[in-house]
Each structure stands twice: as C-alpha cells, then as structure tokens.
Amino acid sequence: xxxxxxxxxxxxxxxxxxxxxxxxxxxxxxxxxxxxxxxxxxxxxxxxxxxxxxxxxxxxxxxxxxxxxxxxxxxxxxxxxxxxxxxxxxxxxxxxxxxxxxxxxxxxxxxxxxxxxxxxxxxxxxxxxxxxxxxxxxxxxxxxxxxxxxxxxxxxxxxxxxxxxxxxxxxxxxxxxxxxxxxxxxxxxxxxxxxxxxxxxxxxxxxxxxxxxxxxxxxxxxxxxxxxxxxxxxxxxxxxxxxxxxxxxxxxxxxxxxxxxxxxxxxxxxxxxxxxxxxxxxxxxxxxxxxxxxxxxxxxxxxxxxxxxxxxxxxxxxxxxxxxxxxxxxxxxxxxxxxxxxx
Amino acid sequence: xxxxxxxxxxxxxxxxxxxxxxxxxxxxxxxxxxxxxxxxxxxxxxxxxxxxxxxxxxxxxxxxxxxxxxxxxxxxxxxxxxxxxxxxxxxxxxxxxxxxxxxxxxxxxxxxxxxxxxxxxxxxxxxxxxxxxxxxxxxxxxxxxxxxxxxxxxxxxxxxxxxxxxxxxxxxxxxxxxxxxxxxxxxxxxxxxxxxxxxxxxxxxxxxxxxxxxxxxxxxxxxxxxxxxxxxxxxxxxxxxxxxxxxxxxxxxxxxxxxxxxxxxxxxxxxxxxxxxxxxxxxxxxxxxxxxxxxxxxxxxxxxxxxxxxxxxxxxxxxxxxxxxxxxxxxxxxxxxxxxxxxxxxxxxxxxxxxxxxxxxxxxxxxxxxxxxxxxxxxxxxxxxxxxxxxxxxxxxxxxxxxxxxxxxxxxxxxxxxxxxxxxxxxxxxxxxxxxxxxxxxxxxxxx
Numbered sequence: 001x002x003x004x005x006x007x008x009x010x011x012x013x014x015x016x017x018x019x020x021x022x023x024x025x026x027x028x029x030x031x032x033x034x035x036x037x038x039x040x041x042x043x044x045x046x047x048x049x050x051x052x053x054x055x056x057x058x059x060x061x062x063x064x065x066x067x068x069x070x071x072x073x074x075x076x077x078x079x080x081x082x083x084x085x086x087x088x089x090x091x092x093x094x095x096x097x098x099x100x101x102x103x104x105x106x107x108x109x110x111x112x113x114x115x116x117x118x119x120x121x122x123x124x125x126x127x128x129x130x131x132x133x134x135x136x137x138x139x140x141x142x143x144x145x146x147x148x149x150x151x152x153x154x155x156x157x158x159x160x161x162x163x164x165x166x167x168x169x170x171x172x173x174x175x176x177x178x179x180x181x182x183x184x185x186x187x188x189x190x191x192x193x194x195x196x197x198x199x200x201x202x203x204x205x206x207x208x209x210x211x212x213x214x215x216x217x218x219x220x221x222x223x224x225x226x227x228x229x230x231x232x233x234x235x236x237x238x239x240x241x242x243x244x245x246x247x248x249x250x251x252x253x254x255x256x257x258x259x260x261x262x263x264x265x266x267x268x269x270x271x272x273x274x275x276x277x278x279x280x281x282x283x284x285x286x287x288x289x290x291x292x293x294x295x296x297x298x299x300x301x302x303x304x305x306x307x308x309x310x311x312x313x314x315x316x317x318x319x320x321x322x323x324x325x326x327x328x329x330x331x332x333x334x335x336x337x338x339x340x341x342x343x
Numbered sequence: 344x345x346x347x348x349x350x351x352x353x354x355x356x357x358x359x360x361x362x363x364x365x366x367x368x369x370x371x372x373x374x375x376x377x378x379x380x381x382x383x384x385x386x387x388x389x390x391x392x393x394x395x396x397x398x399x400x401x402x403x404x405x406x407x408x409x410x411x412x413x414x415x416x417x418x419x420x421x422x423x424x425x426x427x428x429x430x431x432x433x434x435x436x437x438x439x440x441x442x443x444x445x446x447x448x449x450x451x452x453x454x455x456x457x458x459x460x461x462x463x464x465x466x467x468x469x470x471x472x473x474x475x476x477x478x479x480x481x482x483x484x485x486x487x488x489x490x491x492x493x494x495x496x497x498x499x500x501x502x503x504x505x506x507x508x509x510x511x512x513x514x515x516x517x518x519x520x521x522x523x524x525x526x527x528x529x530x531x532x533x534x535x536x537x538x539x540x541x542x543x544x545x546x547x548x549x550x551x552x553x554x555x556x557x558x559x560x561x562x563x564x565x566x567x568x569x570x571x572x573x574x575x576x577x578x579x580x581x582x583x584x585x586x587x588x589x590x591x592x593x594x595x596x597x598x599x600x601x602x603x604x605x606x607x608x609x610x611x612x613x614x615x616x617x618x619x620x621x622x623x624x625x626x627x628x629x630x631x632x633x634x635x636x637x638x639x640x641x642x643x644x645x646x647x648x649x650x651x652x653x654x655x656x657x658x659x660x661x662x663x664x665x666x667x668x669x670x671x672x673x674x675x676x677x678x679x680x681x682x683x684x685x686x687x688x689x690x691x692x693x694x695x696x697x698x699x700x701x702x703x704x705x706x707x708x709x710x711x712x713x714x715x716x717x718x719x720x721x722x723x724x725x726x727x728x729x730x731x732x733x734x735x736x737x738x739x740x741x742x743x744x745x746x747x748x749x750x751x752x753x754x755x756x757x758x759x760x761x762x763x764x765x766x767x768x769x770x771x772x773x774x775x776x777x778x779x780x781x782x783x784x785x786x787x788x789x790x791x
Contacts, residue, residue, distance in 0.1 A: 002595055003591070003592060003595065006591040006592075006594065007588060007591060010587045010588045010591055011465035011588075014585060014588070020461070068753060069679055069683075070754065071663075071673060071683045071754070071756060071757075072673070072674060072677045072678070076753065076754070150401065154401075154402050155398070155399055155400065155402045156402045156610070156611075156642065156643055156645060156646050157608055157611045157643075157646030157647075158646065159615075159645070159646060159647060159648025161648060161649070167619075169619070169620060169621035169624075181594075181625055181626075182594070182595060183594075183619075183622050184594065186619040186620055186621070188619065189587070189619070197386060210438075225703055251561070251565055258585070258587060258615075258616075258619070259584055259612050259615065259616070260611055260615060260646045260647070260648070262399070262608060262646075264399060265584065268400070268582070292546070299588070300587075300588040300591075301590035301748070302452065303589075303592075304592060305575065305577065305592050309578075315580075315588075316359045316580055
C-alpha cells in the first residue's frame with residue numbers, strides 16, 4: 001500500500017510537468033493551429049531563467065585570501081557576491097538561496113517576450129503551411145535554441161537548488177497512519193505539484209472569466225466570425241502564444257531544483273508531452289491536463305518492481321501503449337472535440 | 344603519313360582506369376604503396392583525436408581536446424614540457440615523433456557509436472591519421488577500437504570504463520590507459536567495508552548498457568565477497584532523466600545502501616533524486632542509509648552540487664595528487680587554460696605521450712611495432728605511480744583512487760577528496776578472469 005501511495009505521489013509531480021507543457025502546447029494549437037515542436041525548448045529556457053537569475057545574483061568580485069592556496073599554489077581568489085556587499089552577508093545569502101522562486105518573476109516577462117518574438121518572427125509565416133512544415137520549422141528552432149543554451153552554459157547539468165527551507169522530505173506516512181519514514185516525499189516536489197495546480201487553475205480562470213479569455217475562446221471556436229466582428233484576433237492569439245511560452249517557462253523554472261537543468265531537458269519532455277496532448281484530445285485544455293496526470297501516474301506505476309517482474313520493460317512503453325489503446329478506442333482522445341485535426 | 348592508334352574507345356577506357364585510380368581512397372592506395380596504413384612520408388605525422396564535441400558529454404570532450412592540444416604542444420617542444428619531464432622513459436625530446444612535427448585532426452563522436460566510427464574513418468582515410476585517440480563512452484570505445492583494428496591503425500582509448508573494452512571486445516590494435524569497472528570495485532570495496540561494515544544490504548540502480556552491466560557485476564561481486572547482501576538490481580534506461588519512480592521502491596526495500604551504477608547526466612539526476620528523497624537522512628536496519636557512486640567524474644559531479652558531499656566512489660586520477668607527474672600536468676594545463684584538468688583530460692594526455700614514446704622506442708610508426716613496444720611496457724611519472732601496459736589484454740595496471748565528495752569545498756573544482764590510493768596489486772586480476780572472458784586480442788593489423 002505504501003508503495004502505491006508513493007508512486008501516486010511520484011506520478012502527480014511527473015504529471016504536473018507533463019500537464020503544464022501539454023497545456024501550453026494545446027493553447028498554441030487551439031488558438032493558432034500550429035504544432036509547436038519548440039515547446040520543449042521553451043520549458044528548457046524557463047529552467048535556464050532560474051540558472052541565469054542565480055548567476056546574476058551570484059555575480060561577484062574577487063578578494064585574495066593569502067591564507068589559502070588555489071590549485072596552482074597561488075593565493076586563493078575568493079568570490080564575494082555583490083549582493084553580500086549591498087545587503088549584508090546574511091541577507092545576501094538569503095536572496096541567493098531564494099533565487100529559484102525569484103526566477104518566477106524574472107521568467108514571466110522573459111518568456112512572454114521570447115514567445116511573442118518567436119510567433120511574430122517565425123511561426124506566423126507558417127500558419128497556412130501544412131502541419132509537416134510547422135513541425136519541421138519548430139523542431140529546427142528547438143535545436144537552434146538548445147545549441148544556443150549549450151554555447152553559453154555548456155553541456156553539463158547545472159545544479160540549481162531549492163531554498164533551504166524546502167530541502168528534505170515530508171513524512172506522509174505519519175499523516176496517513178503509517179510508521180515514520182515509510183512514505184516520505186521531497187518538499188519541493190510537493191511545491192511543484194501545488195504550483196502546477198495553481199498555474200492550471202489560473203490559465204483556466206483567465207480563459208473562463210475575463211473578456212480577453214472569452215474572445216480567445218470564441219476565436220478558437222470560430223476564428224473567421226470573430227474576425228468579422230472587427231476583433232483583431234491575431235493580436236490576441238499572439239499574446240496567447242506568449243502566455244503559453246510563459247506557462248512552459250514557469251514549469252521549467254520550478255523544475256530546475258528537481259533535476260539540474262541541461263540544454264537537452266526540453267527534448268526529454270517534448271515527445272511525451274505530445275503524446276499527452278494526443279491522448280487528452282487535440283485542442284482540449286482539460287484533456288491535456290487530465291492526460292498529463294493520468295500518464296504521469298501510470299508511468300510511475302509501471303516503474304514498480306512488482307509490475308516490471310511480470311511485464312519486463314513496461315516502464316519504457318507504458319505511455320505509448322496507453323496512447324495506442326486510447327486512440328483505438330477513442331480516436332479523438334479522452335476529451336477531444338469533433339473536427340479538430342480531422343480535415 | 345603516320346597512322347594514329349588513338350581511338351575514342353581507347354581514350355574512354357584509359358580515362359576510366361586513371362580516374363578510378365585517382366578516386367581510390369587513400370586507405371587502399373597507401374596500404375599498397377606502404378608497409379602499413381598512413382605511413383608518414385613528409386615532415387609531419389597526423390594524429391586523430393575523436394572526442395564528443397556535441398551531445399551530453401561535450402564538456403568532457405572539450406577537456407579531452409584541451410589535453411590533446413597540450414600534449415601535441417609538448418611533443419613539438421612548446422610550453423613547459425609537462426609530464427614529458429617526469430615520464431620515466433626519456434625518448435621524447437620536444438622534436439615531435441621520430442623527428443616529424445606532430446599535427447592533429449579532430450572528429451566528433453557525438454557519443455554515438457555510428458557517428459564515432461564515421462568520424463574516425465574520415466580521419467584515417469581523408470586526413471591520414473596514424474593513430475586515433477579519445478572518447479568518453481565505452482560503447483564508442485568498443486566501436487572505434489573495432490574500426491581501428493580493421494583499418495590498421497593504433498587506437499589509444501580515452502575515457503572508457505567498461506570491462507568489455509579490454510575484455511570480450513579487446514583488440515590487438517587497441518590500448519586502454521583508463522581503469523575499469525573491476526578495478527573500481529576492487530579498490531572501493533575494502534573502503535566501504537571499513538566505513539560501513541560487512542553487514543549491509545545493497546540496492547543497485549544500473550544504467551542499462553555495457554558499462555552499467557559490467558560496473559554492477561563488478562561491484563556486486565566485490566561487496567558480496569565482503570558479506571554484503573544484494574537486495575535488488577534495477578536496470579534504468581539510459582535516457583531516463585527523473586529517477587524518482589526508481590528511488591521510491593528503495594525506501595521500503597530493506598536495503599541500507601544504494602549503489603548508483605550511473606555515469607554523467609544519469610548519475611547527476613539519480614544522486615540528486617536520491618538525496619531529495621531523504622535517503623541519506625534515513626536509518627535502516629539500525630544503520631545510516633548510505634549511497635555509493637562507483638565511478639566518479641569530477642567534471643560531471645559538479646552537476647549534482649552539494650549532493651555529492653560524503654559520497655564514496657572511485658576515479659582514475661585527480662588533480663590534487665602530489666606526485667611529480669600530476670603536479671607537472673596540473674601546472675601546464677592550469678597555466679594554459681585557467682582551471683585544473685579532469686581525469687578524462689589526464690588519460691588522453693597520457694595516452695598521447697605513451698603512443699609517441701612507443702613510436703620512438705620502436706623506431707617506426709608501424710602499428711604492429713608500436714603495439715609491441717607498448718605491450719608489457721612498465722613506466723612511471725605519469726600521475727598514477729608505477730604502471731604496466733599488460734601484453735595479454737592491453738590494459739594498464741596502476742594505483743586506483745578512492746574518493747569522497749568533499750564536505751567543505753574551497754572552489755568549484757574542489758569537489759572530491761582522495762581518501763585512499765589503492766595499490767596496483769589490489770586491483771590486478773588474471774587475464775582469463777570470468778568478467779573479462781569471451782574475447783580474443785587477435786593479431787595486430789598494420790593495414791598493409
């Protein structure tokens with residue numbers, strides 16, 4: 001029982017990342033009709049926003065410490081962050097410690113700007129082109145973006161820890177009546193799940209309860225009619241692309257302490273996120289979120305030793321197996337609408 | 344009146360034969376004209392450095408390339424000479440190799456076997472490389488070693504740690520200076536016993552490819568010989584990034600040690616995940632839960648940040664060693680590039696010097712004569728103490744370092760501390776040891 005609860009928790013945080021990326025993918029597909037293979041790269045850039053802010057906050061000047069030696073035997077040059085000079089050592093250390101949460105604020109304008117530039121500069125030229133062209137150009141863009149990141153940050157993972165207060169694990173077992181240390185779960189992964197739920201809720205509320213959201217939803221349903229009413233739907237869709245980029249970026253920022261960011265992390269999530277979108281139903285926002293969590297949990301269960309002893313290798317194929325079964329039984333996905341991607 | 348014998352058909356035939364001759368790859372023509380593949384004829388000799396320049400190991404590849412450039416500089420008489428000054432063999436004098444200036448070409452392995460073979464092939468056929476070196480993966484090393492055997496050039500392996508490279512996949516033209524999984528386990532096990540006792544239950548997570556398998560097999564055998572019990576061994580996909588679903592079952596498995604048979608990005612992520620799940624704060628079977636990483640890469644351990652603190656592992660070489668060879672290499676490398684070299688850089692630098700020295704001693708670039716000079720060669724002064732290039736399998740035998748993640752690092756390079764230099768005798772094994780069985784060195788191929 002404890003193993004099952006642990007894998008459900010695992011699946012929820014894995015599903016959180018899938019759901020956030022798939023949500024952005026679906027927003028872009030639903031509004032602009034573009035299959036965006038660069039979306040994983042946006043997730044990766046989000047993680048590197050956290051790395052970048054950490055580097056900005058740790059910008060330092062060097063102080064020579066004569067009492068210590070460097071690897072060549074010369075007096076050691078010790079880095080002293082400027083924030084320590086400005087705010088004092090304790091406050092400076094706290095600011096650096098909280099660099100990942102602070103990166104949320106940093107990443108939103110950066111990611112919206114990247115999204116808008118991507119859409120206006122490249123993707124708008126492919127609206128009327130076949131999906132195959134869109135996939136090729138956005139996949140190419142993803143490779144360019146990751147090579148740019150690799151050029152500036154290298155190929156190795158870069159540790160980006162969560163604030164000290166979120167290190168360690170929460171003892172769920174005690175809460176549920178189990179012995180201590182039986183079901184423990186890292187605090188930051190719980191934070192990640194809560195954050196993902198908040199973002200998903202905010203996006204749905206934005207689309208549901210604001211005039212802007214109403215126009216976007218109307219545009220998703222019938223773009224031409226909304227245009228005929230004198231509404232500049234293209235401009236709103238561009239903004240939605242920026243918002244989708246911001247959602248992917250935020251998912252990346254908060255993921256940075258879970259696994260050290262590297263230039264390739266976007267590709268690791270991209271294919272799975274597309275499967276999530278297809279399983280959820282092309283163009284369906286609730287479907288993307290639902291499928292994200294369902295597939296995340298199933299993937300976790302498939303990694304259990306008990307399951308793998310019966311079905312070796314199932315952890316590698318479970319997501320694709322479920323996708324095949326769903327598409328055979330419900331060709332439009334879990335919550336797909338008629339007419340989407342069917343022409 | 345003279346009669347011309349020139350016919351249209353004759354011109355075409357002659358042209359076709361001449362064209363085919365010109366177009367024939369040098370790998371074939373040279374072997375006919377020379378005694379061996381790519382025999383240097385001018386005033387230069389070309390070496391081929393095949394390293395990952397793109398892909399996840401690109402940083403390690405870049406460090407290897409720096410070391411190769413430094414070695415070439417030293418061979419040609421540039422810089423301060425580095426380890427040439429401390430090398431026990433005194434044949435290298437800064438005038439190149441056999442009086443020929445050393446030049447080099449580079450290839451990108453991409454850490455993919457097919458790409459690595461293609462780039463090595465190109466360097467041999469198009470650039471005339473007489474030796475191939477470098478790499479950061481056992482899969483790549485085995486693939487390129489096979490190619491070099493077929494092409495008739497020497498392969499001086501870079502970072503490759505699988506037992507198979509000098510075990511079942513060994514080749515007469517291939518030579519490995521780097522240590523292997525068996526040696527890691529043989530060095531690490533006694534230290535683990537000293538630190539954690541002989542009554543332990545180990546749970547293994549293992550990267551599902553050649554290196555992971557041999558590493559796991561080696562460390563399991565070594566720890567079970569101490570009295571440890573192996574609770575489980577779970578194979579994890581090489582492409583896995585989040586190991587949480589593999590870590591969770593460890594919590595209640597009854598194990599009190601987690602052995603991460605992972606390297607590179609896998610190691611960074613699995614170790615980070617394990618620490619996040621509070622494994623190191625757990626008490627199991629009345630003991631502190633411990634994590635072990637059998638093969639450390641200082642370059643990549645940086646990615647795991649503070650999570651490496653206190654974690655034991657092994658490494659081929661470390662820049663903090665205080666022998667004369669290591670100090671000379673760190674000084675040369677650090678002065679040129681501004682940071683200390685990695686173990687990958689060290690092994691590549693050493694391999695280049697060893698090759699050059701073997702050519703000098705053999706008096707020829709013929710790979711069979713070079714190979715004979717390397718076989719059974721005993722040397723010192725290159726950073727690992729007295730070392731033997733064993734003739735039976737072309738594996739170097741030398742001291743192995745057991746290291747631990749440093750609690751209070753003084754710089755971003757100061758991540759590991761050497762806790763024991765395990766003597767060579769303790770990591771030696773018979774050439775026909777079961778973990779290395781199944782292969783055949785074969786005979787040297789000069790390519791002629």
